[in-house]
Amino acid sequence: MLIRIIEQDREAGLKEIEFITAKRPMQRKAAQKALIFADTQRCKSLKNFLEFEEIEDVVKAPLSRTEKLPETYTEALADMQEIYQEVTAFLSETNLYRKQQALTRTKAKIGNFQSDMMRSRGQYASWFQQVAEHWHTLAERETNKEATAEMVFREIANPFVSGNPIRPEFTNLLVGREDVFKLINRHLVGVSHKPTLLLYGRRRIGKTSTLLNLDKFLDSSLIPVYIDFQEPRYTKSPGEFCYNFYRVIYKRLSSYAPSYAPSFNMPSLTLDNFKETSFTKLEEALDKIEGTLAQENDTILLAIDEYEKLEETGVDKSLAEDILSQFRHTLQHRGNFALLFSGSHTIDELSRIRWSSYLINTKTIEIGFLPYVAAHKLITGPIPPEEGFDMVYKEDTDKKLLDITACQPYLVQALASDLVNLMNTKERREVYAADLNEAVDKVVTSADSYFSYIWTDDCRDDEREVLLKMARGEGVNTKDVSQKIKAGLRRKEIIKENEGVLDFKIDLMRRWIIKYQL
Amino acid sequence: MENPFTCRVRIQDPDMFWGRKAEIRTIMTRLSTMQNTSIVGERRIGKSSLLYYLYTKGNELLNDESCRFVYLTMEDAANRRLPKFLNQILKVIELPEISKEAELLDALDEFADKIKDLKGMKLVVLLDEFDKFSDLRKEYPPEFFDQMRSLLQGGNLAMVPASKKRLQAFSYANKISPFFNIFNRTDIKEFTEEEKIPFSPIC
Numbered sequence: 001m002l003i004r005i006i007e008q009d010r011e012a013g014l015k016e017i018e019f020i021t022a023k024r025p026m027q028r029k030a031a032q033k034a035l036i037f038a039d040t041q042r043c044k045s046l047k048n049f050l051e052f053e054e055i056e057d058v059v060k061a062p063l064s065r066t067e068k069l070p071e072t073y074t075e076a077l078a079d080m081q082e083i084y085q086e087v088t089a090f091l092s093e094t095n096l097y098r099k100q101q102a103l104t105r106t107k108a109k110i111g112n113f114q115s116d117m118m119r120s121r122g123q124y125a126s127w128f129q130q131v132a133e134h135w136h137t138l139a140e141r142e143t144n145k146e147a148t149a150e151m152v153f154r155e156i157a158n159p160f161v162s163g164n165p166i167r168p169e170f171t172n173l174l175v176g177r178e179d180v181f182k183l184i185n186r187h188l189v190g191v192s193h194k195p196t197l198l199l200y201g202r203r204r205i206g207k208t209s210t211l212l213n214l215d216k217f218l219d220s221s222l223i224p225v226y227i228d229f230q231e232p233r234y235t236k237s238p239g240e241f242c243y244n245f246y247r248v249i250y251k252r253l254s255s256y257a258p259s260y261a262p263s264f265n266m267p268s269l270t271l272d273n274f275k276e277t278s279f280t281k282l283e284e285a286l287d288k289i290e291g292t293l294a295q296e297n298d299t300i301l302l303a304i305d306e307y308e309k310l311e312e313t314g315v316d317k318s319l320a321e322d323i324l325s326q327f328r329h330t331l332q333h334r335g336n337f338a339l340l341f342s343g344s345h346t347i348d349e350l351s352r353i354r355w356s357s358y359l360i361n362t363k364t365i366e367i368g369f370l371p372y373v374a375a376h377k378l379i380t381g382p383i384p385p386e387e388g389f390d391m392v393y394k395e396d397t398d399k400k401l402l403d404i405t406a407c408q409p410y411l412v413q414a415l416a417s418d419l420v421n422l423m424n425t426k427e428r429r430e431v432y433a434a435d436l437n438e439a440v441d442k443v444v445t446s447a448d449s450y451f452s453y454i455w456t457d458d459c460r461d462d463e464r465e466v467l468l469k470m471a472r473g474e475g476v477n478t479k480d481v482s483q484k485i486k487a488g489l490r491r492k493e494i495i496k497e498n499e500g501v502l503d504f505k506i507d508l509m510r511r512w513i514i515k516y517q518l
Numbered sequence: 519m520e521n522p523f524t525c526r527v528r529i530q531d532p533d534m535f536w537g538r539k540a541e542i543r544t545i546m547t548r549l550s551t552m553q554n555t556s557i558v559g560e561r562r563i564g565k566s567s568l569l570y571y572l573y574t575k576g577n578e579l580l581n582d583e584s585c586r587f588v589y590l591t592m593e594d595a596a597n598r599r600l601p602k603f604l605n606q607i608l609k610v611i612e613l614p615e616i617s618k619e620a621e622l623l624d625a626l627d628e629f630a631d632k633i634k635d636l637k638g639m640k641l642v643v644l645l646d647e648f649d650k651f652s653d654l655r656k657e658y659p660p661e662f663f664d665q666m667r668s669l670l671q672g673g674n675l676a677m678v679p680a681s682k683k684r685l686q687a688f689s690y691a692n693k694i695s696p697f698f699n700i701f702n703r704t705d706i707k708e709f710t711e712e713e714k715i716p717f718s719p720i721c
Contacts (some may be wrong), residue, residue: 098581158547163554163700164671170551203699208671230668230696232661233627314660414702421547425540446544449556449699452686
């Protein structure tokens with residue numbers, strides 16, 4: 001009778017138990033047993049996880065708040081409450097990955113519940129074991145459902161990086177720069193007079209990425225120290241330059257090897273120490289490091305990014321010249337130091353400072369578009385398939401992607417990234433020509449700042465005029481354009497010549513001009 | 519009946535936010551490797567609501583507890599002073615403030631040191647009303663953008679600015695700062711047909 005009441009209305013059943021407990025203590029245990037039986041029956045009757053909300057009262061409201069309850073029941077209730085919470089989290093989660101995590105946690109909790117009930121010797125353990133087994137079956141069904149859902153579509157991983165440099169932790173994304181690293185090694189390792197090196201390339205070509213990865217690819221006797229001249233601290237004052245210059249070397253060597261620790265008295269060297277006779281102080285500090293470098297047969301490679309910052313009008317010219325004098329002196333008198341400048345201008349293109357009198361014997365290493373094979377490897381296997389990149393290029397879309405970007409590294413990464421995002425939105429991993437065209441439309445906008453910079457800052461009016469004609473499809477003959485304009489546009493890697501006609505080297509540039517300049 | 523629609527103010531409750539799935543996917547994918555995105559769209563198109571949605575749901579979407587999100591708007595008068603702006607960011611990561619009296623370049627130096635030393639933490643600045651920088655050239659000199667460019671490439675800091683105009687429209691002496699070419703641009707336009715469905719009248 002009591003079981004029927006509970007089955008129809010648990011609240012009424014609980015009240016009945018309270019009444020029995022108070023008025024008929026002899027029947028208390030029988031009443032509890034009836035309620036536990038009814039509760040476990042309900043738990044066993046659930047058809048799927050969605051029905052868990054129907055047993056909210058069972059897991060949240062114990063049989064009695066005052067009475068001492070059987071130990072097995074209390075233990076089971078605690079387990080069931082945890083499972084209930086995980087099932088609720090599983091049902092509310094929309095992100096596939098986190099949904100799977102919630103399901104894994106649910107299954108673990110059900111496993112605990114099963115173990116606890118197997119161990120329990122209490123009167124009701126077998127009933128709860130049956131509940132645990134039933135819930136285990138429900139969890140397995142959900143696992144199968146999730147697996148089926150995954151077969152429908154699992155997002156393609158998108159590891160591509162555009163805009164930011166490729167840091168060493170992005171293992172496979174820096175490709176096609178083996179020649180650059182080889183050249184640096186050749187110029188600096190095992191030679192008595194190390195030349196100043198200039199890593200030259202247009203913007204967004206991968207210079208900073210190369211500098212940040214020197215450690216991985218250079219000879220172990222070279223210790224790269226990355227210095228970013230974009231940071232105002234290097235061009236504020238002689239004191240600030242010397243202090244920060246020394247500090248960055250200190251930080252690098254401190255983490256490089258313990259043998260360098262005695263060479264430093266950095267903790268006692270503050271900015272104030274460098275304020276007077278700054279460059280002399282710097283020389284004294286470098287003397288101490290030089291000894292250890294010679295002992296260890298190591299060379300510090302000062303990798304100076306954005307070196308043209310010294311050329312800008314915002315930087316005091318005499319400070320810029322003092323800094324360059326310091327570099328010249330370091331290179332001439334310190335055999336264990338080497339210099340690698342990096343920028344998007346050659347020394348000849350700069351005019352405010354007489355660079356050639358400071359950077360003597362400079363070897364330029366040019367960094368350009370990626371080799372085709374390397375770029376192809378990048379877009380087809382940026383990470384191993386087991387890490388989630390399994391996009392499939394159909395209709396030669398891989399080759400078309402590389403053609404349209406001309407293997408310019410920033411654009412390759414940007415277009416590949418937009419393409420993966422598009423395919424994830426479409427929930428499809430096979431890329432067809434129409435998909436690529438759609439991604440191309442997107443990348444013309446997402447890479448807007450790249451094109452805009454070339455258009456506004458890199459090009460002169462007469463060059464822009466030629467490019468507009470070309471974009472309009474007016475067929476510009478090579479012979480109709482001055483040598484100066486052609487040379488400028490070629491140097492900026494914007495044009496190529498094709499059977500006497502000028503053409504865009506990067507087709508995306510043409511599309512950008514059509515979209516934003518015509 | 520309670521009217522659930524809002525106009526003229528950004529949506530603050532993420533449950534009331536709708537659509538922009540493709541844009542959110544793009545921005546979050548980039549943020550997963552700390553890449554920067556510039557959001558561009560005309561006024562009242564929903565840029566602020568999108569930024570605020572990212573602010574409230576960013577951690578969940580990124581599934582990365584080490585990442586902190588800060589929402590700042592340049593409309594806020596307090597942000598028109600550089601040290602105050604930097605301190606708003608530092609507050610989120612519970613770092614000591616930079617002195618309000620600090621020289622601009624010193625403040626930038628101190629800020630840069632703190633950001634470089636985040637010890638495993640990452641920070642995303644969602645910066646609304648970026649266009650206002652046009653009126654703040656004196657308070658935000660070119661060195662600010664140079665320093666930010668350097669930090670935004672370092673992996674600890676990312677920025678998602680929202681503006682009506684393309685970022686390049688903002689320049690010093692007709693020269694585009696290289697600061698702007700580290701951003702990938704995402705345009706916010708009208709809802710797609712699919713996104714409009716819930717707002718359509720029921721026939």
